[in-house]
Amino acid sequence: MNSYKILFHFESGEYALLEIKRILDQETDKSKLYFWLLYDKSNSTLKKLNFVSMSQDEDNQIRTFEHEHLAFDTQIAVLFSADTEYFMDVLSVEEELAIVLKQAIYEFLDKTELAG
Numbered sequence: 001m002n003s004y005k006i007l008f009h010f011e012s013g014e015y016a017l018l019e020i021k022r023i024l025d026q027e028t029d030k031s032k033l034y035f036w037l038l039y040d041k042s043n044s045t046l047k048k049l050n051f052v053s054m055s056q057d058e059d060n061q062i063r064t065f066e067h068e069h070l071a072f073d074t075q076i077a078v079l080f081s082a083d084t085e086y087f088m089d090v091l092s093v094e095e096e097l098a099i100v101l102k103q104a105i106y107e108f109l110d111k112t113e114l115a116g
Contacts, residue, residue, distance in 0.1 A: 003023035004020040004109065006019070006020055006097075010079075011089055017070070021033055036048070036051055036063070049065040049068055050065055051064075052065055
């Protein structure tokens with residue numbers, strides 16, 4: 001069963017970045033429930049970002065990952081990866097995902113379920 005809820009949704013022309021929460025009734029392990037996923041539109045690949053911590057300052061929410069750093073407010077998100085900054089729009093979590101992105105998420109969740 002691959003039910004999930006979108007918690008955050010950011011997009012640019014090149015990427016989509018989402019935080020999702022799986023809907024699993026009996027699961028309490030956060031590492032099996034919450035995922036940050038980066039979708040590269042140019043080659044249709046989905047990458048799980050390894051979450052480290054979250055914080056916020058007066059202007060932004062901040063998420064730190066193993067190899068990336070994300071800062072966002074209500075309108076814009078900036079993903080820092082290596083020496084590159086990717087600017088993305090903040091989208092409503094109600095916004096319909098592209099079919100290819102939905103499929104990539106379902107395939108990711110299938111692999112996660114099989115591995116778990």
